Amino acid sequence: MTDAILTANFRKQFPGGPEIVAEDLRIGGGITVLFGASGSGKTTVLRCLAGLEIPNAGEIKFGNEVWFQKIENILLPPQQRNIGFVPQDYALFPHLTVAGNVGYGLNELPAAERVARVAESLRWLGLDGLEHRLPRELSGGQQQRVALARAVVRRPKLLLLDEPLAALDTPTRLRLRGELRQLLRQLGIPTILVTHDRFEALALGDDVVVLHDGHNVQQGAVPEVFSRPVNLAVAEITAVETILSGHILETRDGLVTVAVGDARLTALAADLPAGACEVCVCIRAEDVILMRADTVQSSPRNRLAATVRSLAREGPLVRVSLDCGFPLTALLTQSACEELRLHEGASMVALVKAPQVHLIPFAR
Amino acid sequence: MSGAEWQLVGFSLRMALASLLLILPVGLALAWWLARKNWRGKALVETLISLPLVLPPVVTGLVLLQLFGRRGPVGSWLHSTFNCDVVFTWRAVVIALAAMSLPLFVRAARTAFEEVDVKFEQLARTLGAGEWRVFFTITLPLARRGVLAGTLLAFARALGEFGATIMVAGNIPGRTTTLPVAIYQAVENGEDAHAWTLAGVSAVIAFAAVFISEKLLRRHK
Amino acid sequence: MKTTILKKFPTGKSLLLAVRFGLVALATANANAAQVTVFAAASLTDSLKQIAADYEKSSGDKIVFNFAASGTLARQIEAGAPADIFFAADETKVDALEKEGLLVGGTWKSLLANALVIVAAPDVTTIHAPADLTNAAIQHIALGDVKSVPAGTYAKAYLEKLSLWPAVERKVVPCENVRAVLAAVESGNVDAGIVYKTDAAISKKVKVAFEVSAADAPKISYPLALVKDSPQPEAAKKFIVYLDSDAATAVFKQFGFIVLSSPPKK
Numbered sequence: 001m002t003d004a005i006l007t008a009n010f011r012k013q014f015p016g017g018p019e020i021v022a023e024d025l026r027i028g029g030g031i032t033v034l035f036g037a038s039g040s041g042k043t044t045v046l047r048c049l050a051g052l053e054i055p056n057a058g059e060i061k062f063g064n065e066v067w068f069q070k071i072e073n074i075l076l077p078p079q080q081r082n083i084g085f086v087p088q089d090y091a092l093f094p095h096l097t098v099a100g101n102v103g104y105g106l107n108e109l110p111a112a113e114r115v116a117r118v119a120e121s122l123r124w125l126g127l128d129g130l131e132h133r134l135p136r137e138l139s140g141g142q143q144q145r146v147a148l149a150r151a152v153v154r155r156p157k158l159l160l161l162d163e164p165l166a167a168l169d170t171p172t173r174l175r176l177r178g179e180l181r182q183l184l185r186q187l188g189i190p191t192i193l194v195t196h197d198r199f200e201a202l203a204l205g206d207d208v209v210v211l212h213d214g215h216n217v218q219q220g221a222v223p224e225v226f227s228r229p230v231n232l233a234v235a236e237i238t239a240v241e242t243i244l245s246g247h248i249l250e251t252r253d254g255l256v257t258v259a260v261g262d263a264r265l266t267a268l269a270a271d272l273p274a275g276a277c278e279v280c281v282c283i284r285a286e287d288v289i290l291m292r293a294d295t296v297q298s299s300p301r302n303r304l305a306a307t308v309r310s311l312a313r314e315g316p317l318v319r320v321s322l323d324c325g326f327p328l329t330a331l332l333t334q335s336a337c338e339e340l341r342l343h344e345g346a347s348m349v350a351l352v353k354a355p356q357v358h359l360i361p362f363a364r
Numbered sequence: 365m366s367g368a369e370w371q372l373v374g375f376s377l378r379m380a381l382a383s384l385l386l387i388l389p390v391g392l393a394l395a396w397w398l399a400r401k402n403w404r405g406k407a408l409v410e411t412l413i414s415l416p417l418v419l420p421p422v423v424t425g426l427v428l429l430q431l432f433g434r435r436g437p438v439g440s441w442l443h444s445t446f447n448c449d450v451v452f453t454w455r456a457v458v459i460a461l462a463a464m465s466l467p468l469f470v471r472a473a474r475t476a477f478e479e480v481d482v483k484f485e486q487l488a489r490t491l492g493a494g495e496w497r498v499f500f501t502i503t504l505p506l507a508r509r510g511v512l513a514g515t516l517l518a519f520a521r522a523l524g525e526f527g528a529t530i531m532v533a534g535n536i537p538g539r540t541t542t543l544p545v546a547i548y549q550a551v552e553n554g555e556d557a558h559a560w561t562l563a564g565v566s567a568v569i570a571f572a573a574v575f576i577s578e579k580l581l582r583r584h585k
Numbered sequence: 586m587k588t589t590i591l592k593k594f595p596t597g598k599s600l601l602l603a604v605r606f607g608l609v610a611l612a613t614a615n616a617n618a619a620q621v622t623v624f625a626a627a628s629l630t631d632s633l634k635q636i637a638a639d640y641e642k643s644s645g646d647k648i649v650f651n652f653a654a655s656g657t658l659a660r661q662i663e664a665g666a667p668a669d670i671f672f673a674a675d676e677t678k679v680d681a682l683e684k685e686g687l688l689v690g691g692t693w694k695s696l697l698a699n700a701l702v703i704v705a706a707p708d709v710t711t712i713h714a715p716a717d718l719t720n721a722a723i724q725h726i727a728l729g730d731v732k733s734v735p736a737g738t739y740a741k742a743y744l745e746k747l748s749l750w751p752a753v754e755r756k757v758v759p760c761e762n763v764r765a766v767l768a769a770v771e772s773g774n775v776d777a778g779i780v781y782k783t784d785a786a787i788s789k790k791v792k793v794a795f796e797v798s799a800a801d802a803p804k805i806s807y808p809l810a811l812v813k814d815s816p817q818p819e820a821a822k823k824f825i826v827y828l829d830s831d832a833a834t835a836v837f838k839q840f841g842f843i844v845l846s847s848p849p850k851k
Contacts, residue, residue, distance in 0.1 A: 052486050078489040085490040091483045095505050104501075105491030154492065434773040451774040452725050452758045534758050553732075 004028055005190055006158065010058025010068065012044055020044045020214040022058070027192060031184055033205030033222070034194045036237060041214040042194040043088075043162055049192065050085050050160050051078035062158065081158075084151030084189070088163040090143050092135035098122070098146050099131040105154045121149040125183070140168045141176055152187060159184075159191040165200060177203055198238060199358055202226065202282060210234050223280050241285040241319075241329035246359070248277055255301075255354060263325040266301035267357035279359040285319065287356035288330035291349045292340055300351040304328070308346045311337065318342075324350055365561055373565055376543040379454065380522040383461035387469050387518055392511070394466075395473035396499065400482075417467045421527025424463055428532045432459065456533035457540050461522035469518040472581075476510020477503060513580040520573035524566065619820035620647045622667060624658040626674035626807070628763075628783060632840040633672070636833045644827070646820050662687055668812045669821035672696075675735060679808040686813065693810030696828060698843040700782040701736075701743055701797040701805070704770050712777055712794040715744070719752040727769040727778035730759040735805075736766070740779040742803045767791060781805070783841040799843065807842070 004026035012020045020041035034042040047053040049060060051067065054075060060068040067076045078085075093101050099118050106114040122128060125145040135143060144164065151159060164180060165173045181204050184191055195201055201208055202222060209219040212233045218225055227243040229235035246258040251269050258265045260281055267281075289300065306322040313319075318337045320330040328350060332342075340348070394413060398406070416424045432439040432450040442448045450456050480503050488498045504511065526544040533540040535549060543566050550559035625633055630652045637648040651658065651666075655673040659682055662668055671688070673679050676695070682688050705712050711722055718726060729737030737759070744750040758775055760766045763784045770778040771790040778791075785793050809828065815821050827833055834844040 050490060052490070078486070079492050079494055081490075082492075083490055085487060087483060087487065089483075091481075091487045093484055093488075093502065104488065104493070107497075108492075150491070429772075429774075439774075449724060449774075534760070536758055 006049070006060070006062045006192075008049065008058070008060040010048060010055035010060060010070075012048055012053060012055045018214050020048075022048070022216055025209065025216055026219065027190070027209075028207055029190045030206035031181075031191045031193060031204055033201040033208045034192060034211060035198070035201045035205075035208050036196065036211030038196055040196075040211040042196070042211050044214075045211065045216075046160050046162055046192060046194050049158075050083055051076065051081055052085075082154070082156050084154065084156035084159045086144075086147045086151050086159075086161045086164060088166055090135075090147035090167070092143055092146055092150075094135055097132050097134055098127065098138070101135065101146055102150045102153055104150065117153055121153045125149045141172050144168065144176065148183070152189065156189065159187070159189045161191065161193045163194055163196070165195070165197075180204065198226075198240060199282075202240075202280075202358060210237055212237060226282070239284070240282045240358075241331075242281075242283040242327065244281045244326055246279050246281040248279060256359065258357070258359065261326045263304055265352070265357050266354045267359050268355050282358040283328065283352055283356065285329040285331035287352055288322075288328060289351040290320070290330055290332060290336075290340060290342070291351060298351060299353070301354040302350075302352040302357065304350045304352075306348050306350040308342055308344055308348060310344060311342060322348070322350055365565075369558070369561060369565075371538075372541065372543060372546055372562070375538075375541070376523055379457045379461060379542060380519050382458045383465060383522045384515065384519060386458065386462040387466050388515070390462075391466055391469040391473055391514075391518075392504075395470050395477055396503070398470070398474045399477035413467050413470055415467075416464050416528075421464060421525070422531055425460060425528035425531025428456070428460060428463060428528060432456065432532065451532055452534045452536065452540065454533070454540060457529055457542060460528040460532050461525050464525045464528050465518035465521040468521050469514040472514025472517060473507070473511050476507035476514070479510065480506040509580045513577040516573045516577040516580075520570045520577075523569055523573075618645050618647055619817050620649055621669045621817055621820045621824050622649045622651065623670045623672060623824070624651045624653075624662065624666070624668040625670075625672040626655045626658070627652050628674055628781065629672060629807070632783075632837055632842065636828065636836050639832060639836075640824065640827050644823065646824070648824065662812060665814075667814075667816055669815040669817050670825060671810045671812055672807065673810075674807055676806050676808050679810055683810070689811040689813050689815075689818075692825075693808050695806040695845055696809045697807035697837055698799070698845055699805045699807070700799065700841075700843060701739060701779055701802050702782045702785050702793045703777055703779055703795040703797075704767070704785050704788075704791040705777045705794045706770060706773050707790070707792050709776060709794070714795060715747055715749055715797075718744075718756075718777060719749060723776045724756060725758050725775040726753060726756045727758045727760050727766045727775040729763055729766055729780075730761065731757075734760070734762055736763050736779070736781055736784070739803045739805055743779075743797060743801065746801070746803070781841075782843075786841045806845075 006025075006027040008022050008025040008027075010022050018039075018041065022045050025045070034045060036042050044053060048055050048068075055068060055070065057070045058068070059066070059070070062081070065076065066074050067081060068074065093104065096104065099122075102121055103114050103118040106117060109117070118131075122131065125148065127142065127145055127149065130138065130142065130146075135146070138146065144167070148164075165177060168176060177200060184204070193204055195204070205222045207220060208222050208225050209216050210225060211217070218230050218234050223243070225234070226238045226240055229238055244260050246260040246265065248256055249259050249264070250257045254269050256267050256269045258267055258279060258281060265281065290306070291298070304324040306324045306328065309321040309323050311318055311320055313334070316334055318332050318334055320332055320337070320342060322328045322330060330350065342348070398410065429451065430436050432442075434440060434443050434449065434451065439450055442450060448455075450459065484502050484506065485498050488502045493501065524544055525542070526548065529540075529542055530545055535541050535545050541549075543562055547559050547562045547566070550556075550562065623633070633650065637650070640646070641648060651661075651668070655675045655678045658671065658673065659678045662671060662682060663685065671679065671682065679688070679693055683690070683693065703712060703715065703718070711717060711720060717723070728740050729735070731737040731741040741750060744753055758769065760769060763780050766778040766780050767784060767788045769775045771788060777794065782793070782796065785791060809825060811818065811821055811825060837844055
């Protein structure tokens with residue numbers, strides 16, 4: 001993990017509500033994901049860092065600046081923290097045009113310079129020609145980009161994004177995920193991003209802070225935290241059962257062939273940067289389908305010979321550990337297991353659809 | 365309508381507009397405080413502001429008379445410092461109109477501010493805007509419909525103000541006689557035609573103001 | 586509709602009924618002594634009450650008063666109210682009734698007059714003469730409304746006579762009645778006011794800055810007349826004579842009235 005640029009130790013209690021505790025929170029440069037289930041306190045932590053909520057006790061420091069210090073009664077208001085903030089619903093000013101929104105924070109610049117900066121921002125985000133539109137005339141994706149442009153045009157020293165993709169419909173979300181990562185990398189501004197979607201966390205984050213029940217329970221580099229959860233809670237939150245390293249063999253027609261040990265997996269090329277070689281392969285247990293015979297043709301691109309290693313009942317479900325040349329975990333219903341007559345040592349075929357093989361490039 | 369009658373209407377309109385100059389800054393500040401802040405004693409402030417709506421206008425007039433009379437706390441200071449009299453002058457008219465119409469404006473403006481989502485104000489702060497800038501560039505523009513409706517209501521109320529005005533400004537033709545006072549006097553003197561003419565003008569202006577105000581409030585929702 | 590017709594009758598009629606009942610009740614109380622009913626102007630209230638009290642002790646007759654504005658009283662007499670004596674504050678009212686034949690001819694005389702005074706708050710020292718009213722230091726002057734209050738009408742006539750009205754007119758604050766003028770002067774919100782001397786005496790909080798002499802003042806008159814259909818003409822005449830006596834005039838003077846010693850008008 002890179003050196004911490006922001007350190008925080010605080011607690012926030014909502015009257016009659018939950019208590020959020022950020023303990024020894026350390027955010028480095030790069031993209032840090034605040035990850036957790038809904039209600040785990042991620043947005044609260046983000047808003048405290050932004051200065052939009054005031055903690056009841058503790059301290060927040062950004063570099064040498066003390067942003068908040070309860071004991072000495074220091075509170076730096078958001079205006080003076082030089083941050084960029086993008087809330088989940090974007091909060092674009094409805095009475096201002098796109099240009100008005102993006103240029104809002106630049107009012108101290110001379111008019112000519114402001115106009116130039118706004119134009120540059122819009123161009124860079126592919127929003128050319130939309131200067132005079134009002135927010136309600138834009139699509140979801142466009143609104144997101146305007147909100148982003150508005151936040152970064154002031155060249156803030158910290159960018160805070162709250163569920164940046166949650167307000168979009170699924171196809172758009174997947175498409176924009178890749179774009180967003182590219183964008184954020186190009187900007188180079190330290191970013192804190194809140195999400196409950198584990199694949200967003202995997203795709204977008206360099207580091208991750210896992211929040212559970214209002215507390216931060218683990219923080220570190222993404223592959224680390226996801227493959228080595230410190231406790232059951234984190235494991236359940238991150239809930240990606242199979243994480244392996246792989247090696248890209250070939251990219252063709254939008255598909256990628258990845259070697260994992262001796263096995264070959266097909267995944268989507270989607271947002272992989274060109275020239276990526278070493279990747280982290282993630283497969284959720286829910287996405288693994290088991291079959292008995294492999295004579296029948298089926299759609300999933302990945303058909304792996306698998307041997308059942310062990311079975312573990314979890315309520316109405318069964319967790320099946322398989323050996324496909326690499327460890328693979330599947331999650332089946334009790335009745336499915338009985339139908340397939342699964343037992344230790346049984347030979348099966350494991351099927352995984354290509355889109356469900358998630359690849360995260362290692363080279364950062 | 366005669367020249368004197370037009371002058372009367374003109375005088376009333378000017379006084380109502382002048383009272384708006386008092387009402388707007390004070391009213392906007394109060395409405396914003398009530399909409400955005402909480403403090404101990406807030407209920408007391410809310411009640412005090414609403415009092416002129418419910419008290420007999422002559423009671424408000426009495427209070428103003430005590431305050432602004434030459435022997436009163438404010439009046440004596442004005443008289444000794446600026447040699448300026450309030451009671452029995454047009455200044456008393458403006459103050460009476462402002463005192464009676466302020467509550468209407470504050471109510472409308474407060475609701476308008478409350479309907480502005482704070483998330484926009486918060487976001488503006490993250491973009492470096494100070495509190496005054498947030499108010500004038502975000503809060504007020506987003507609340508403009510309700511604020512305008514409140515202004516129109518206050519204006520209409522000011523034009524119709526009688527009880528407090530006659531207490532504190534008297535009825536000096538050409539100087540402090542407003543439309544409602546003139547109507548009252550005309551009826552007293554049996555000048556029915558004159559009274560009805562003035563009443564008609566009053567009704568037309570009031571109707572227009574309230575009509576537009578309602579339209580603004582309706583589309584706002 | 587019956588109710589609307591009834592509403593069209595002037596309030597004088599209902600007052601008339603009330604007066605009739607009251608008088609009958611009082612008459613039956615003391616059958617031997619005569620009862621004299623006097624309709625008198627409101628500004629004579631305090632003085633007449635005291636005079637009546639003295640008279641009742643000496644004569645044994647009973648005096649019953651109806652105090653109101655002179656105009657209202659005139660209307661009541663026109664409607665047939667049982668008055669013995671009409672003591673008004675305005676000659677025109679009495680003239681009008683005489684023309685209608687409601688008064689005993691030749692008996693009305695102007696008994697009293699009043700003086701106009703300029704009053705000011707006790708701390709005002711700059712007014713010694715009417716011309717001082719034109720000073721810049723005097724910014725507001727309270728007068729009874731010149732169109733409807735007699736004291737105001739007289740004040741304006743006086744100032745016009747002295748050619749001061751144009752300069753003073755813009756400082757005038759019109760008031761509904763004399764008490765309002767006094768209140769305005771007492772509160773300090775006006776610099777001066779013009780009222781009758783008798784009114785000024787009521788208030789302790791104003792002082793008389795200047796008294797208009799009888800020679801300069803307009804003719805303010807309080808005529809006294811016997812009503813033609815008086816139920817008690819003899820007793821009424823006795824009381825009228827008493828009102829002219831030294832005892833009565835002393836009381837009037839005490840209250841500030843000017844007693845006219847001129848003979849009866851007609």
